[in-house]
Structures are given as structure tokens and as C-alpha cells.
Amino acid sequence: MEALMIGKITLTWLQGGENNLDGGAMFGVVPKALWSKKYDVNEKNQIRLRADPILIQTGGKNILIESGLGKGKLTEKQKRNFGVNEESSVDESLNKLGLTSLDIDIILMTHMHFDHASGLTTIEGGRVVSAFKNAKIIVTDVEWEEMRNPNIRSKNTYWKENWEAIAKQVVPFTGEIQVVDGVKMYHTGGHSDGHAVVVIESDGETLVHMGDLLPTHAHQNVLWVMAYDDYPMTSIEQKQTWLSFAMKQGAWLSFYHDAIYRALKWNHSGEITEQLTIKK
Numbered sequence: 001m002e003a004l005m006i007g008k009i010t011l012t013w014l015q016g017g018e019n020n021l022d023g024g025a026m027f028g029v030v031p032k033a034l035w036s037k038k039y040d041v042n043e044k045n046q047i048r049l050r051a052d053p054i055l056i057q058t059g060g061k062n063i064l065i066e067s068g069l070g071k072g073k074l075t076e077k078q079k080r081n082f083g084v085n086e087e088s089s090v091d092e093s094l095n096k097l098g099l100t101s102l103d104i105d106i107i108l109m110t111h112m113h114f115d116h117a118s119g120l121t122t123i124e125g126g127r128v129v130s131a132f133k134n135a136k137i138i139v140t141d142v143e144w145e146e147m148r149n150p151n152i153r154s155k156n157t158y159w160k161e162n163w164e165a166i167a168k169q170v171v172p173f174t175g176e177i178q179v180v181d182g183v184k185m186y187h188t189g190g191h192s193d194g195h196a197v198v199v200i201e202s203d204g205e206t207l208v209h210m211g212d213l214l215p216t217h218a219h220q221n222v223l224w225v226m227a228y229d230d231y232p233m234t235s236i237e238q239k240q241t242w243l244s245f246a247m248k249q250g251a252w253l254s255f256y257h258d259a260i261y262r263a264l265k266w267n268h269s270g271e272i273t274e275q276l277t278i279k280k
Helices: 023-027 076-081 090-096 112-122 141-148 166-168 232-247
Strands: 003-007 009-013 017-021 046-050 052-060 062-067 107-108 121-124 127-130 138-142 170-173 176-182 183-187 196-202 207-210 250-255 261-266 272-277
Touching: 003 196, 003 207, 003 250, 009 196, 017 023, 023 046, 107 176, 107 272, 112 121, 127 166, 127 207, 138 141, 138 166, 138 183, 141 170, 166 170, 207 232, 232 261
Parallel strands: 062 107, 107 138, 138 170, 207 250
Antiparallel strands: 003 009, 009 052, 017 046, 052 062, 121 127, 176 183, 183 196, 196 207, 250 261, 261 272
């Protein structure tokens, strides 16, 4: 498992699963001739995407960003439609670190789409139950409302089996929230109406986790947004804001979906100056 230190804060990427989605959907109106130069595509026009939660360890707290694809919850049809070739092994990743799901104190959800939220619950005795029974689950109030009351478009990704069992654990916030010292969340909208980013700061070092505003390194261009984005102009505006912030701070940018990089730094010319790649 890859790890990164941001000052005194440790980040470790867990194994949350992998799926393959249509490249055209992932890059929206950008022509394949352009995006395929930056990210590999298979014969089905699909690109590889990870769904790997990040474990943050600071101040005696174990905090997750996102929850993975889950295990044993997706039907064969869903696996086929979403190109899932690897389900979550978050529990196994935690065990390697001497932890269990009961040791997770807080989960930060940038948003609640199925590929981020399916790992919040698990199947026990034929029932859907919380996978992290001791954790507070932090999400924007806007996202939590839509999760429970999706519209005609979003009902395809906001599933009741991903929220009903954890409802009492959810802590919604409005605008921004300081989770613990050095870890904040900010409501951005864009990809979803309630989407948020996570900012980690310690000892003069900074990391920005932009969630699905920046799903892969190939989405660096602020105009390259997904067809999955509900509010693409908001995504563009927020990418401008947070990429500018990251570059001014000399900050790391971390990924949940990227199949090549865990995190990287870009300079003002858009060149990679530091990187943490996924080990083969």
C-alpha cells in the first residue's frame, strides 16, 4: 500500500476495488483523439478506474476519505454494466495495518455516488448493516438530502442500501467544516450538487483531495469535465479555484480513481514536479 506524509499526518491508500467505465462519459465533450493521449483506453472504449479510500491518521484518529466499491453487494448485472473486475478489500488492507473496521473514527464523503458509498454498508446474515459501526460519516447537507431523495437522474447512483443502515451515523454540514485539526471539508457542488473537497494541512505542507472534480490526472485541464457531472459549469469554476489554490500552496493533489497516480504536484506550467505512483 502506498503512503504519503503531509507534515505529521499520514495518508495510506487502501484497496477499494476497480471498475472500467466508458472513456467518452469520463471525459464528456472532449474528443477521444485528445483524451486517449493522456489515459489508456481498452478495445471497449473503457478506462481503468480505482475506487481506493484514503486512510488519514492524525491525532490518534483513523479517518477514511470515501469507502470503496463494497464487497458482495453488486449484482452480476451491475458488475457487468459498471465494468467491475475487482471488489473492495478494505478490511484486508486495514488488517495489514493492524486495524479493523471498528477502528475507523470518521469517514469523509466527497459525495455519495455508488462507487464512493457502496463500501459504507455490508451484508451480514442476509441484512444490510453498517460496515464501520463506530464511525461518524461526514457529508454536506445538500448531498445527504439528495442521497435520501434522489431525482430522476440521480436515483441511478444514490441507492437506499448505501444509506439506510448508516443514517444515524451521518453528520451533515453546511458550507465548510473542520473535521479535526488540520483536516477541513468544503462544499463545492459541480459533480453533484452536494460535492465537497478535502484539504489537509500540517507543518506547512498541504494536500487537496478534489474528489470527482479531479477524478484522474488526465482531467487536469479545467474544461475537461465528465458527462457524469450534474453541474459542469460549477465543476469548471471549482476546478479553477482549487487547482489555483493547490499550485499557489505547492500542494499535493490526491486521487480516488486514478489508475496510475496516488498523488502528485503540478507547477504553474502544468508539469509534474513530484509524484506517488501505484505500485504494480
